[in-house]
Amino acid sequence: MELTIFYDGTCPLCLNEMQQLKRYDSLNRIGLEDINAADINHRFPELDVEQANTILHGLQADGSWIYGLDVTAKAWGLTGKHGWVKLLRLPVIKPVADLAYLAFARNRYRISYLLTGQKRCDNGNCKIK
Structure with a gap:
């Protein structure tokens, strides 16, 4: 894996x-890892799950960690899709985009509810296919 999210x-x-x-x-x-998996700490002891619940974490193949929109930009770059996301990493845009991301992350359940009608996926309906 080049990136584990x-x-x-x-x-x-x-x-x-x-x-x-x-x-x-x-x-x-x-690779995708749900931070709510029962064995996440066993498989990834270096992961601070509490911190990962506040900002997206990505583990690169070289063992280095990236966070937030850096993870998003790297991931979409690996797929070759949504090239516009890399614009969020431009020096003049990055600070504002990072603040917006952190606001989203703090309010992701409310925003999810507003956009999808579903606040959380704890009823078994939300599974990676």
């Missing part, structure tokens, strides 16, 4: 994006 599988919007990423990941370069 640690995401919140109980967030409908987060899960939807992960499903889209995997759909376009034809070379299988991206």
Whole structure:
């Protein structure tokens, strides 16, 4: 894997994006790990799950960690889709985009509810296909 993404599988919007990423990941370069998995700490002892619940975490093949929109930009770059996402990493846009991302992350369940009608995926309806 070139990138392993640690995401919140109980967030409908987060899960939807992960499903889209995997759909376009034809070379299988991206691994997905739900931070709510019962064995996540056993399999990834270096992961701080509490911190991963506040900001998206990505583990690169070289063992280095990236966070937030850097994960999103790297992931979409690996798929060759949504090239516009890399614009969010431009020096003049990055600080504002990062603040917006953190606001989204803090309010992801409310935003999910507004956009999907579903606040959380804890009823078994949200599963990676």
